[in-house]
Amino acid sequence: MKQQVETAALKAILHSKRANIYYLDKCRVMQKDGRVVYLTEGKKENLYWNIPIANTTVILLGTGTSITQAAMRLLASAGVLVGFCGGGGTPLFAGTEVEWLNPQSEYRPTSYVQGWLSFWFDEARRLAVAKHFQQQRCSFLQRTWEKDRELSDYGFYFDDPEVEDAITLYKKGIEKAASISELLSKEAAFTKKLYKYAAALTDFPDFSRNRDSGDWANIFLNHGNYLAYGLAACTLWVLGIPHGFAVMHGKTRRGALVFDVADLIKDAIVLPWAFICAYEGMAGQEFRQTCLQKFTEHHAMDFMFEEVKQCSLMYYKAGDSHDGIIY
Structure with missing residues (x-):
């Protein structure tokens, strides 16, 4: 029951009203304590940064990134599109499109x-x-x-x-x-x-x-x-x-x-x-x-x-x- 409530809450902000697009590079995107975070590795310590997925429309993953299955599951539940791209948010090769990973949901208008x-x-x-x-x-x-x-x-x-x-x-x-x-x-x-x-x-x-x-x-x-x-x-x-x-x-x-x-x-x-x-x-x-x-x-x-x-x-x-x- 707790998981059902949390999943519903993720969709509280309409997509047309969401504020965030993220471009990430040289990091690892994962699930931690029920949240989606990205990990950056420093010389002395590793830092976790939270991604407010309920208020996010798109995440662009640039060079040197990886993402876990658990993170993708949470992103899909919040209706966040994920795209793989080249450095700086643009294609890695000329003429290459960003490939969008669409959340799978059958509960959309027909x-x-x-x-x-x-x-x-x-x-x-x-x-x-x-x-x-x-x-x-x-x-x-x-x-x-x-x-x-x-x-x-x-x-x-x-x-x-x-x-x-x-x-x-x-x-x-x-x-x-x-x-x-x-x-x-x-x-x-x-x-x-x-x-x-x-x-x-x-x-x-x-x-x-x-x-x-x-x-x-x-x-x-x-x-x-x-x-x-x-x-x-x-x-x-x-x-x-x-x-x-x-x-x-x-x-x-x-x-x-x-x-x-x-x-x-x-x-x-x-x-x-x-x-x-x-x-x-x-x-x-x-x-x-x-x-x-x-x-x-x-x-x-x-x-x-x-x-x-x-x-x-x-x-x-x-x-x-x-x-x-x-x-």
Whole structure:
């Protein structure tokens, strides 16, 4: 009976309200006294650090890590996603995806995946949802940059003519796009303009987006994107939607829907702070902390949940209830 109470208590915090993402390296994750901890080995002593799993969405395990079966059991009971990745939270090899270990639970809603599949096999509807995601991506950027005073301190303004023109042109392009490939082309042009804008503000005049580059702006962009992928993967797992049913990215990549959902917040948060933190000479840990703080401050995960739920039920006609659950 005691174990049942503890397991239920772990799920008290809704995933959309959880605050923590952990990146760990050179440590051992284990269960100790009913808690999940990670062990760091020092010259004189070993230290145990607690992980508050009930308030955690994702744990990224980098180089030099190991995890025990008992720890995985507790993490799964709390609905925490675990991902293996390379050093610094980004892939170890170019082109390698983080492989997510999803908690196994059959007690998740079915209406969202049914709603998603109700439109996914229709190309026109799939394109409409992809367009909706991109429109909301622009709106979230405008709202976030308008409210974030720290961004304005570095010259990032949502109403700068350069930003306004890029968003206006992209929104028009979204409406006119007749195919996914056309939409992807317009998205690439839009993102390129944002990179140029951010690079000019932070004194990176020769910046070029290259995922294999060793400059700090590119490194932080990679790193921040994978934090966003963690939030997206968690959102989709909670709502019960498989990652392979993408609406825009990678028809040959089984995790492409994670990229679609992560794009909702990447431009607004990851992009500017990657350049700012590189400009300030921050370390990887400081950049991670900044990203996580901004995800929380701007309710990034709430936004992801609402958009995915809305799109899932856009064409769903069944009268099924959602079991009274709010995510």
